Ligand code: SF4
């Protein structure tokens with residue numbers, strides 16, 4: 001991969017023009033990976049708390065059946081992606097950014113791929129109240145398929161309370177090697193456009209931009225055809241130049257609307273809601289075809305696999321099974337990355353399952369590490385390419401010194417971990433990795449603080465409850481004494497008898 005810094009990219013600051021490396025995987029149509037012998041479904045495939053399993057070991061399940069229900073405000077359900085028997089609920093290697101193992105529900109597939117009963121006709125969603133459509137979206141287990149895996153329904157619900165102007169469908173797949181959205185737009189443009197219409201109804205909006213890079217002529221052609229067919233003037237196709245990372249939410253908003261998302265803010269702060277094209281297609285599949293999010297299109301590519309391509313794969317299929325399907329590893333295979341070369345994570349085993357976030361399985365022959373790390377020479381390259389206009393060299397300095405207040409004041413939380421700074425750093429400093437680690441560290445500390453605060457509140461509430469119960473008991477005793485004083489020894493005997501009867505009953 002070659003990288004040349006670019007300093008004038010129209011409305012965007014920084015960014016890089018990178019070699020695309022996508023032609024190998026887009027040379028053929030999407031192929032469907034068959035049902036594997038075993039599916040491994042993590043219960044945490046979204047940003048919130050893990051879902052809670054609602055099935056037990058030995059239980060038989062059908063495709064589309066709920067197997068874990070959401071827990072907490074940012075939860076998302078998990079559904080079985082084929083029929084079979086639950087054989088384990090146990091930790092399994094996963095491709096998470098900050099951990100190696102996570103609880104998974106393991107299904108031994110029966111190969112029949114039997115679906116849970118579902119309606120045969122498509123519902124007229126447009127006569128349903130928007131909030132009902134939002135609730136339905138929540139039940140489909142749909143999360144942002146661009147990589148953020150934020151539960152879609154919650155994102156939509158948060159957005160409806162803002163003054164929204166535009167829905168932006170993100171088809172800008174600017175990271176090298178990844179081509180699943182391109183393939184989806186070429187072959188499922190109708191589903192994407194249908195998903196956009198459902199979203200417009202749910203959000204009560206009348207303006208949607210579908211945004212694609214100008215170097216994707218096939219996708220553009222398909223979308224133009226479908227848009228002409230549906231003839232819906234709320235939907236507008238926009239083309240943008242292919243510059244990494246123009247597909248970042250804030251960058252895309254700026255490219256399309258010229259509105260700048262404030263530091264620490266969200267696109268909704270400037271009236272925009274961004275959804276990935278794959279998410280729109282998943283919404284269509286769920287609302288129209290009653291198919292929850294049990295499969296996705298993902299890219300498998302790199303010179304380490306025999307036949308790079310895009311595959312339609314069930315969630316829970318292991319990477320090993322996907323690699324087998326495309327003809328296995330080549331002799332050159334040296335490293336396995338889940339995601340793209342810029343934002344992906346290197347994993348050490350192909351036992352990890354494809355999850356809702358898996359947009360790419362990249363097998364490369366050489367380690368892209370650029371060379372030994374050296375001290376910062378203050379060249380300023382990193383700041384010049386940073387799309388968020390941060391000062392990565394300063395962030396790095398404060399990350400090393402573990403100065404949380406300083407690093408925050410330099411905008412750590414605004415860093416989108418795009419990796420541009422790494423690519424242009426002549427000292428080969430793994431800046432993005434350090435920023436990721438610092439974010440994880442501070443997030444953990446904040447979580448720990450929140451947990452301690454919740455424990456304190458629980459402790460105080462318990463003490464208050466016990467105190468109230470004690471007061472109530474004291475009051476009752478005082479009243480009984482008072483009655484006894486007035487009524488004499490018979491009344492005392494009656495009270496004691498009642499008390500004994502109550503104790504016996506208890
Ligand atoms: S990784 Fe963060 S600091 Fe580096 S260029 Fe990207 S946004 Fe800027």
Ligand code: SF4
Pocket residue numbers: 375376377378379380381382383392393396421424425426427428429
């Ligand atoms: S690019 Fe590397 S060497 Fe140059 S200022 Fe940034 S961190 Fe320092």
